[in-house]
Amino acid sequence: MRVLQLNLNHCEAAQELLTQTVIEQKVDIAILSEQYRNLGTENWSSDQTKKAAVWACGCKPFQSKPLSGQAYYTRAKICGINFYSCYIPPSVQQNEYERILDNLVRDIANTTTNIVAGDFNAWAIEWGSTHTNRRGDALLKAFSTLDIVLLNTGNKNTFEKNGRGSIIDITFASSSLVRKINWQVSDIYTHSDHLALLIEIDNPTPAKEFFPSRKAQTRGWKVDTLDEDVFKQILDSNPNNAAAETEQQAEDLIRHISKACDAAMCRKRQGTHRKSVYWWNDEIEVLRSECHKARRLCQRRRQSTNYAVLQECFKRKRNDLKKKLLILHFKLS
Numbered sequence: 241m242r243v244l245q246l247n248l249n250h251c252e253a254a255q256e257l258l259t260q261t262v263i264e265q266k267v268d269i270a271i272l273s274e275q276y277r278n279l280g281t282e283n284w285s286s287d288q289t290k291k292a293a294v295w296a297c298g299c300k301p302f303q304s305k306p307l308s309g310q311a312y313y314t315r316a317k318i319c320g321i322n323f324y325s326c327y328i329p330p331s332v333q334q335n336e337y338e339r340i341l342d343n344l345v346r347d348i349a350n351t352t353t354n355i356v357a358g359d360f361n362a363w364a365i366e367w368g369s370t371h372t373n374r375r376g377d378a379l380l381k382a383f384s385t386l387d388i389v390l391l392n393t394g395n396k397n398t399f400e401k402n403g404r405g406s407i408i409d410i411t412f413a414s415s416s417l418v419r420k421i422n423w424q425v426s427d428i429y430t431h432s433d434h435l436a437l438l439i440e441i442d443n444p445t446p447a448k449e450f451f452p453s454r455k456a457q458t459r460g461w462k463v464d465t466l467d468e469d470v471f472k473q474i475l476d477s478n479p480n481n482a483a484a485e486t487e488q489q490a491e492d493l494i495r496h497i498s499k500a501c502d503a504a505m506c507r508k509r510q511g512t513h514r515k516s517v518y519w520w521n522d523e524i525e526v527l528r529s530e531c532h533k534a535r536r537l538c539q540r541r542r543q544s545t546n547y548a549v550l551q552e553c554f555k556r557k558r559n560d561l562k563k564k565l566l567i568l569h570f571k572l573s
Contacts, residue, residue, distance in 0.1 A: 247273040247434035254431040268298035273327035326358030341382040368395035391423040429532035461505035471504035
């Protein structure tokens with residue numbers, strides 16, 4: 241299972257681009273902060289402030305009703321794992337920050353098998369910052385009471401702007417999951433000041449679904465290929481076991497109808513991941529590629545004498561992509 245964690249920086253273009261990224265990267269779940277808008281669909285869970293969200297963007301649906309009504313964090317259960325998305329803005333005062341953490345910790349303590357991710361706007365040496373601030377210290381103390389482990393490794397920035405960076409997007413997981421997880425800061429172009437984090441989980445436990453999966457919804461037969469004679473012949477040959485229990489009779493009937501359908505009609509193909517969203521085109525792909533190259537050039541030549549020129553070039557290309565995405569969205573809306 242592939243999970244993408246990203247702060248969208250309340251950028252419309254970044255959220256539009258995300259819809260293509262999750263398809264290309266075959267992402268099952270997106271843990272988002274500062275989204276531009278909520279999707280308002282059954283596979284999307286958001287907090288009260290509309291700044292944290294969990295999006296089941298693949299074929300793995302929510303398995304229970306997602307947490308709603310809480311501020312600064314939300315939770316959704318997918319494949320037996322509780323995914324938490326958190327965002328606590330810099331404007332929140334320290335005493336309020338600690339109160340939010342207390343509420344979050346109480347909720348996590350009542351669940352098992354968790355991934356807790358988001359932008360806490362906190363610094364700590366433990367996840368690669370140059371020092372630990374009050375927020376980082378409060379977060380570490382609060383989470384020390386839980387059976388969760390920090391996944392962040394190395395000192396690669398998760399936030400970069402104007403040549404400066406920090407590590408404020410962090411991920412924790414239950415100790416039972418750690419050996420199954422591969423965590424990394426991705427170089428995917430996001431159009432946000434934040435970098436995407438990719439989390440791969442080996443063999444998550446399947447569980448009963450709360451919402452029907454897309455695969456189940458698309459299963460069936462092509463009615464226009466129906467051979468009525470064959471269908472009737474198979475259906476009429478059903479051996480009726482009157483002595484069986486009612487439930488067993490119902491199961492036998494369903495199996496026999498499926499057998500008749502298979503004999504008389506072609507099955508529908510199971511849905512596969514689309515290669516792109518409907519509005520994606522070559523021009524946008526080129527613009528995204530140019531932005532990606534310009535950003536990497538800025539990152540590599542931060543100490544060079546022409547850094548200001550490279551940074552200005554990156555800004556121009558970002559603006560070009562943003563304008564194209566917004567114009568396209570306006571035309572299609």
